[in-house]
Amino acid sequence: MARTDRTARIAASVARSAGAPELVDTLTALEGSALSSLLLEVFRARAARVSPADLLHAAERAVHQPSSADARLLNRFDAAAFGAAAGFEARDLAPVAPLGACAALAGVHPNNVLGALRGAEVLGDPTVPLALEAALRRRDREARRGPPLRLCASARLLRLQPVDAPGFTPHFRLFSLVTAGRDVGEHRFETDALTDHVLVWLRLASTLQRQGFRFRRIEVEISDLEAISALLRAQGVDEDEIRSVAAAHRVGAADAVLAERGVELPSVVDDPRAALGAAHAQLPEEVALRLDRVRERVFPVIAAAYPAVVLRLDLSRLEGLGYYRGLALRIRFHGPAGMLPVADGGVTTWTQALLSDRKERLFVSAIGTELLCKLYRPLG
Structure with missing residues (x-):
């Protein structure tokens, strides 16, 4: 502000x-x-x-400098990612999006996106044009009755907010996934899409490890931002204040705000009903049911496919409040740079807004290609 x-x-x-x-x-x-x-x-x-x-x-300005990551390594990463996302239709995105796209859908302030002339802005979030394409292809009611649409893309984007975190630069490459579909009841779309996206990222991680990328332990955190919002409200916390300091490139910044007030949120939840106790009754019924379904449907599939991965339900996540509307994922890799969040995603309402249809559902996620190729790259 x-x-x-x-x-x-x-x-x-x-x-x-x-x-x-x-x-x-x-x-x-x-x-x-x-x-x-x-x-x-x-x-x-x-x-x-x-x-x-x-x-x-x-030309000396960082925004004009080429990436310091090896271009061949970036290409190897993309090949592995497209292979891991074989069930997703691959798209090559335009370098610009409609002016205001990031602000209207993702809530990114226009100051942080490079506006261009002729009604365009430089790509600031690759999931936004993927969501726009999904909406265009699902405008027809008959298309909306079909199976979910799965799209993926590798793209370089530009963000102009000041960042002092190591490894972050104004322009960087992400690999993104988008699943657009219809509400079929019982949170089936959300849990299926969440499982699908996590499995893509873990398949990619397995391939990268075989190629010599240096990370060991992998942690998958599943959160529900609506549940976290309800827990914050129950403890008298102003959610807008948390949003103002929580950001993907400042993981943990909002924790200090809660610590000052003596507010605690559960970071490792085996059984939501048991872990939350009386607070569980304060959750909206749909949110409580969704947490149960994540434990019943999502966790067993991921654990069976990747038993060595640390998998947990985290109800302490503060990044993404107001951005994701329900389930969210975050994946951390442990390696030479420490334990860093490298993949992030969740449910958004973008296609609901674009198509004026409350039954539409959209799950988006992305992994930091640039970050991994710079900080976890193979030796030699």
Whole structure:
């Protein structure tokens, strides 16, 4: 929020200096084509003033630098990932998405995505265009009655929020999965999609280990963000405050807020009813049933396929509140860089909003290609 306020103040100051205090509102009210024409001329004039020396200086910025990961290793990773996701239709995404896509669907602030001219923005989240394609292909009611649509993609994206975490850079590659389908009752879609995505990531991990990637213990955390929200409300915690400090690149940042208030959430839950005690009764009935079904349906399948993987139900996760709407997954690999979350995903309401259909369901997830190839790469 502070960064947003600062941007607004700077824009207002520039408008006043130009003698047009209403400049931002005036430009915002322009038709898209008119604004594009105006800005195209502005950028044409600015580009004409750029010298070779200016270019060389600009090329030093991290956002313009090529990835430090070995390109051949990235390609090997992608080959392994597409193999692990053989049940998903592979797509090669456009480098841009419709302007405002990340903000409208994923809630990413526009300041953190590079807006472009002509109604576009540089790709900031590959699951967003995959969700848009799924919605386009499921617009027809007959298509919605068909089987779930499974899509996957490898893509380089750009995020502009300041990040000081090791291994994170402004642009990076992710491999993403999307499953779009219909509510068939008893949380069947959600539990099936969750199982499917986790198994893809574990198949990929097995392949990478055989190729020499250096990670040992693998932990799979399954969470339910609606259950966690209910537990927070029951203890008088303002969920909006938690959202403001919790982020995927700041894992654990929100824990300090809870610690200050003496609030604890269960991180290892064998039996939700027993572990939560009286708090279990405060969960919405549908949420309580969903937790039971995860234990009954999801855990046995994953444990049977990968018995060495540490698998747990975690009701202490704070990252993703308001982003995921129910079940979520997070996978950690232990290796030279420590135990890092490398895959993340969950249920969203994006296709419900796009198709104005509350029965639509969407499960998205992604793994950090760049992170793994930089921090867990094979030796030699």
